Amino acid sequence: MNMVENCEQNQQKEENMPQSLTHPIPLLTPYQLGPFTLSHRVVLAPLTRQRSYDCMPQPHAIVYYAQRASPGGLLITEATGISPTAQGYPHTPGIWSKEQVEAWKPIVNAVHEKGAVFFCQIWHTGRDSHVGRYAMHIADYQPDRQSPVSSTSKKMSGQTLLPNGKDLVEFSPPRALTTNEIPQIVDHFCIAARNARAAGFDGVEIHGAYGLIDQFLKDSINDRTDCYGGTLENRCRFALEVVEAVANEIEADRVGIRLSPFRGHLGFGDSNPEALGLHMAEALNRYKILYAHYIEPRMVTVLESFPMEKSLLPMRKAFKGSFLVAGGYDREDGNAAIESGKADLVVYGRLFLANPDLPKRFELNAPLNKYNRETFYIPDPVIGYTDYPFL
Numbered sequence: 196m197n198m199v200e201n202c203e204q205n206q207q208k209e210e211n212m213p214q215s216l217t218h219p220i221p222l223l224t225p226y227q228l229g230p231f232t233l234s235h236r237v238v239l240a241p242l243t244r245q246r247s248y249d250c251m252p253q254p255h256a257i258v259y260y261a262q263r264a265s266p267g268g269l270l271i272t273e274a275t276g277i278s279p280t281a282q283g284y285p286h287t288p289g290i291w292s293k294e295q296v297e298a299w300k301p302i303v304n305a306v307h308e309k310g311a312v313f314f315c316q317i318w319h320t321g322r323d324s325h326v327g328r329y330a331m332h333i334a335d336y337q338p339d340r341q342s343p344v345s346s347t348s349k350k351m352s353g354q355t356l357l358p359n360g361k362d363l364v365e366f367s368p369p370r371a372l373t374t375n376e377i378p379q380i381v382d383h384f385c386i387a388a389r390n391a392r393a394a395g396f397d398g399v400e401i402h403g404a405y406g407l408i409d410q411f412l413k414d415s416i417n418d419r420t421d422c423y424g425g426t427l428e429n430r431c432r433f434a435l436e437v438v439e440a441v442a443n444e445i446e447a448d449r450v451g452i453r454l455s456p457f458r459g460h461l462g463f464g465d466s467n468p469e470a471l472g473l474h475m476a477e478a479l480n481r482y483k484i485l486y487a488h489y490i491e492p493r494m495v496t497v498l499e500s501f502p503m504e505k506s507l508l509p510m511r512k513a514f515k516g517s518f519l520v521a522g523g524y525d526r527e528d529g530n531a532a533i534e535s536g537k538a539d540l541v542v543y544g545r546l547f548l549a550n551p552d553l554p555k556r557f558e559l560n561a562p563l564n565k566y567n568r569e570t571f572y573i574p575d576p577v578i579g580y581t582d583y584p585f586l
Contacts, residue, residue: 234267
């Protein structure tokens with residue numbers, strides 16, 4: 196075979212290969228995320244899985260996260276409580292104790308062995324919690340049967356599950372934090388960040404999309420009259436104090452934050468989400484954190500949708516660090532988001548849950564497994580957790 200024939204055969208082989216193997220799609224191009232060199236831009240979203248019994252990370256999480264780790268990929272853990280008072284959902288993990296730090300270590304090691312970067316999402320549920328007022332409610336989230344804390348004393352509407360994951364009860368009335376108590380909550384975020392680094396995590400993502408921080412941000416919830424309420428600047432004060440303290444604790448280039456200005460969690464939103472999202476994006480620049488992770492103002496659950504003319508683009512332009520987006524993305528619009536400059540990285544939840552090899556499937560444009568919504572939050576250590584098939 197002469198050289199010309201050989202070249203022609205090679206060219207024909209390339210033409211028959213999937214396009215992504217010869218010309219990487221935007222989602223599969225490298226990205227420098229501060230000190231971290233990523234080989235692709237497909238990020239595992241923080242997904243509450245409710246498999247951490249007694250607030251302790253479990254050995255089956257080693258399998259779950261390692262399945263979704265790939266060389267140069269970025270994973271974000273499920274929301275992880277910063278203190279005993281931060282809990283509000285069944286079987287969710289914490290990172291406030293030495294025992295929890297030790298339980299996280301083998302999970303982090305398994306992800307690092309696959310060559311991935313791993314961030315721990317730290318949060319406080321605020322008023323999204325329950326404490327029993329009667330003897331029959333013996334399984335409380337709050338220690339010493341104290342009221343959940345929040346920016347407000349306004350009660351959440353609807354119901355929540357008790358720690359047993361079975362019984363539904365109404366949310367308990369919260370107690371508004373006093374001004375003097377807020378520094379202690381900030382300190383709990385710092386301790387959690389320090390513990391995350393001790394467990395081996397590469398950094399932390401502060402959960403401000405809902406929970407306590409969001410309850411300070413949104414004007415339909417925050418009814419305070421002190422320096423943490425009223426004006427937009429005051430409502431953002433708590434969030435920014437947490438960011439500044441955590442950045443000082445573990446270095447700014449190991450800190451991200453997740454925000455959802457457009458979403459009204461359980462019916463409570465903000466009267467001007469565009470202004471809220473933009474103000475936070477601009478203010479975050481002062482602290483030079485690694486990334487801002489925003490949830491899209493579009494379909495984010497089966498129950499909520501937003502007008503498509505709403506956009507994260509002003510926030511994207513205002514924030515100087517890396518910009519992550521989440522909210523119902525698939526392969527096509529994820530590629531479009533990267534190619535257009537709308538985002539640096541795209542965060543996938545349900546698709547990544549059902550397809551542990553999602554980056555490879557995107558590369559080959561392969562069919563995707565369908566997720567089973569009924570097994571999202573069951574406590575089983577395998578079903579709906581580690582049993583989704585690979586290619």
